[in-house]
Ligand SMILES: N=CN[C@@H](CCC(=O)O)C(=O)O
């Protein structure tokens with residue numbers, strides 16, 4: 308039905324603005340407080356942007372004669388900004404369930420990586436997959452993220468490593484950006500790993516001399532849109548010098564710096580990011596005190612990834628110290644074949660339990676600060692006039708992580724998913740058999756034999772795929 312406005316959300320018991328005065332991010336005190344309106348209403352215009360927010364009686368008087376395409380009675384409900392997932396690897400083929408078993412038996416992430424598995428395994432499968440196959444699974448993953456409340460998601464390439472496959476992944480991301488009703492911030496992550504057969508220096512040269520010029524050309528012709536450049540700055544992957552060269556070259560082509568740093572070893576990534584003007588650095592489990600101070604000063608966001616520390620049994624990032632020292636703390640799901648979590652509510656939950664953040668802090672980190680990490684906090688991350696009308700309505704009068712309705716009011720159309728979100732954990736047995744994931748396809752026989760020997764003590768009863776998928780379901784609200 309035609310109307311002057313797209314949507315009226317009327318009489319919400321609580322409208323959690325997160326912030327309401329044009330803040331680009333929140334620091335510790337602001338995160339602890341959060342701006343909330345009680346008994347409030349909200350109007351979204353035909354362009355998908357928020358036109359009015361305020362006390363219900365004021366909005367009703369002001370819009371008394373107006374027509375709306377939809378009205379939702381939010382009596383007794385709580386409205387939040389759509390959640391922002393600041394770090395995902397959602398385009399890939401090839402299941403890595405066998406590696407979960409290896410990790411449970413004691414193999415580390417890097418041992419598996421160095422033996423030719425991990426990212427290498429996914430690269431092998433992603434290179435072989437068609438664009439259509441990648442798009443189909445990516446679309447499904449984005450739908451599950453949206454059902455869990457995410458309305459803006461950062462999406463990385465990085466399982467191609469060669470130009471051809473990196474571009475295939477970026478085209479898939481571009482296609483979803485246009486076809487799907489979810490916001491996307493696209494990241495070129497061609498330096499996610501050193502491809503087999505190349506040294507780190509050769510890979511760095513290839514990225515700077517071949518990948519980035521081609522990206523620039525495709526950006527200029529409008530074929531793809533890439534927002535960020537990423538590097539996995541890690542011992543045995545890209546060292547600090549190569550990282551610096553790649554990030555600087557990416558920045559010179561107009562990309563925002565947003566990279567993986569100080570995850571498994573202290574690398575001084577935080578110091579480098581602050582120096583280069585990075586918008587954000589992810590992981591930071593091993594960040595130094597100097598790195599924290601430098602990030603606070605440079606207003607470089609820390610994207611913390613609680614699923615990774617949990618899955619890999621890493622030490623937790625020092626969220627409290629970062630908050631105390633004035634760092635902009637954001638959250639991401641790190642969805643990838645190794646950390647299979649679609650759900651930002653679950654990420655917020657882990658941030659509270661394992662990283663000792665408060666619920667308000669976790670919500671700010673998953674909204675305005677995650678939007679800042681993507682350079683999008685002028686349009687996303689809080690409920691404010693002029694911002695995108697991306698909203699989550701929950702069936703509770705207080706902020707909680709149990710989604711009830713997810714609503715995204717984009718210019719392309721409105722989607723309402725009523726009752727489509729589970730109210731808690733779903734632990735069910737998956738009947739999927741093991742798929743094509745035989746590790747020895749790319750691991751050396753010696754490495755495989757040593758890891759398998761360590762895997763034998765595992766209880767066999769549940770079967771590896773059951774373990775994996777049970778975990779997947781537990782992590783998906
Ligand atoms: N640490 C590097 N990259 C990913 C993992 C990717 C993978 O294992 O496939 C991360 O952020 O956790």
Ligand SMILES: [Zn+2]
Nearest residue numbers: 394396567641
């Ligand atoms: Zn990552």
